[in-house]
Amino acid sequence: MLARRSLLLGAGGAVAAAGLCTVPAHASARTSALPVAGRGLRLPAPTGPGTVVTRAFPLVDRARTDPFAPLPRPRELMVQLWFATDRDDSELGTESERGGGGHGGLSAYIPPATAAVLEGEWGVAAGSLARIRTGVPAVRRGGRRPTLILLSHGRGAARSLTTSLAVELASHGHLVAAVDHTYDAAAVHFPDGRLIRGNLPSAPADWDAQDRLETGVRAADLRFVADRLIADRLAPPRVGLLGHSMGGPAAAEAMRQDRRFVAGLDLDGGLFGTTVADTGLDRPFLLLTSSPDHESWARWRAAQHGWGRHLHLAGGGHLSATDLPSYAEAIGLRQVWPDTLWREFMGTIEPDRATEVVRAYTVAFFGRFLAHRPAPLLRGPAARFPEVEFRWSRGR
Numbered sequence: 001m002l003a004r005r006s007l008l009l010g011a012g013g014a015v016a017a018a019g020l021c022t023v024p025a026h027a028s029a030r031t032s033a034l035p036v037a038g039r040g041l042r043l044p045a046p047t048g049p050g051t052v053v054t055r056a057f058p059l060v061d062r063a064r065t066d067p068f069a070p071l072p073r074p075r076e077l078m079v080q081l082w083f084a085t086d087r088d089d090s091e092l093g094t095e096s097e098r099g100g101g102g103h104g105g106l107s108a109y110i111p112p113a114t115a116a117v118l119e120g121e122w123g124v125a126a127g128s129l130a131r132i133r134t135g136v137p138a139v140r141r142g143g144r145r146p147t148l149i150l151l152s153h154g155r156g157a158a159r160s161l162t163t164s165l166a167v168e169l170a171s172h173g174h175l176v177a178a179v180d181h182t183y184d185a186a187a188v189h190f191p192d193g194r195l196i197r198g199n200l201p202s203a204p205a206d207w208d209a210q211d212r213l214e215t216g217v218r219a220a221d222l223r224f225v226a227d228r229l230i231a232d233r234l235a236p237p238r239v240g241l242l243g244h245s246m247g248g249p250a251a252a253e254a255m256r257q258d259r260r261f262v263a264g265l266d267l268d269g270g271l272f273g274t275t276v277a278d279t280g281l282d283r284p285f286l287l288l289t290s291s292p293d294h295e296s297w298a299r300w301r302a303a304q305h306g307w308g309r310h311l312h313l314a315g316g317g318h319l320s321a322t323d324l325p326s327y328a329e330a331i332g333l334r335q336v337w338p339d340t341l342w343r344e345f346m347g348t349i350e351p352d353r354a355t356e357v358v359r360a361y362t363v364a365f366f367g368r369f370l371a372h373r374p375a376p377l378l379r380g381p382a383a384r385f386p387e388v389e390f391r392w393s394r395g396r
Contacts, residue, residue, distance in 0.1 A: 042133045043164045048171025050084025053139045054107045061224045068183035078180040081143045082170035107138040110160040113195045117187035128331035145175030147370040148235035152247030161322045168359045215273025218250035245269045252276040263369035267321040271296035280304035290316030307395035314387045317347030321358045325351035
């Protein structure tokens with residue numbers, strides 16, 4: 001059984017304390033001379049009919065003092081919206097009007113300052129992440145949609161690392177708001193030029209207390225972003241939640257606190273820092289996991305009283321639901337990570353296949369519970385996806 005700490009931070013002691021996506025310090029020195037190939041790497045294309053655009057902006061919650069900031073200050077977040085537009089390319093404006101920062105007016109995959117932090121932590125060459133192309137224009141305005149999904153990243157990760165999944169959901173008509181949890185994310189770059197690095201402890205004296213703090217702050221972040229988007233009439237007061245790793249328990253806890261959140265999906269996150277593992281929820285919640293079964297998931301299965309599913313992706317890794325497997329080898333990560341770490345994080349399934357599976361079930365779930373679309377994929381095992389095991393089901 002996967003240990004509590006390894007599900008939270010990665011493969012036992014092999015992953016550095018800064019978060020899920022970092023590598024041992026010795027790896028950076030070993031690969032500092034890796035060249036950066038010139039060819040761009042494009043993320044998998046979305047399957048929905050909509051043409052997706054994006055915009056990013058800061059939000060300040062003046063009602064909260066940030067518990068992670070070195071000095072007292074309001075809680076600040078970066079949020080990125082992904083949504084489909086009916087406008088064609090000629091209506092999207094010039095490159096400067098689109099926000100710049102990308103190639104030919106396209107949105108940059110990761111802000112350069114944030115990318116530099118991740119490259120250093122992963123031990124890959126500087127400029128590696130600049131090769132990633134989203135194919136998504138950046139715009140200054142817009143974003144109103146009939147459904148809203150808030151997306152929460154893993155501990156020590158960044159909002160950008162689930163871009164492909166955000167774009168996929170947006171192409172099917174959802175407004176997706178990806179949140180950078182400041183001081184929890186590896187780094188957050190604000191429009192005024194500030195770069196705030198993650199500062200969460202790698203070995204707190206009391207993991208239970210730390211989990212409650214982190215999950216509580218994340219849940220408050222999600223509630224605040226929902227408040228603002230609903231108040232600005234960008235979204236209705238019925239919201240879906242999607243979280244990877246520590247984003248999963250944050251989604252569960254936010255649902256426990258706030259009935260506006262009508263459906264939640266946890267991508268391989270142990271239910272740490274929330275009572276939901278023991279109380280369950282009365283609204284739809286889906287676990288889509290790749291790691292070995294975890295005791296917090298078993299407790300949740302026994303407690304859940306609303307619609308629920310626990311689906312397991314055979315051959316998946318902890319990062320199979322993120323973008324990393326699609327470009328990890330191309331940027332040299334395979335040369336950096338030990339084989340055991342690679343298998344735990346990337347799995348043995350082909351990256352394109354993992355993307356297809358995660359997308360299909362995520363789109364089906366939010367299509368059913370936010371957009372009221374038929375979702376036969378959620379009824380039981382499908383010949384189309386033999387890798388997916390239905391470990392537990394409740395409700396039709």
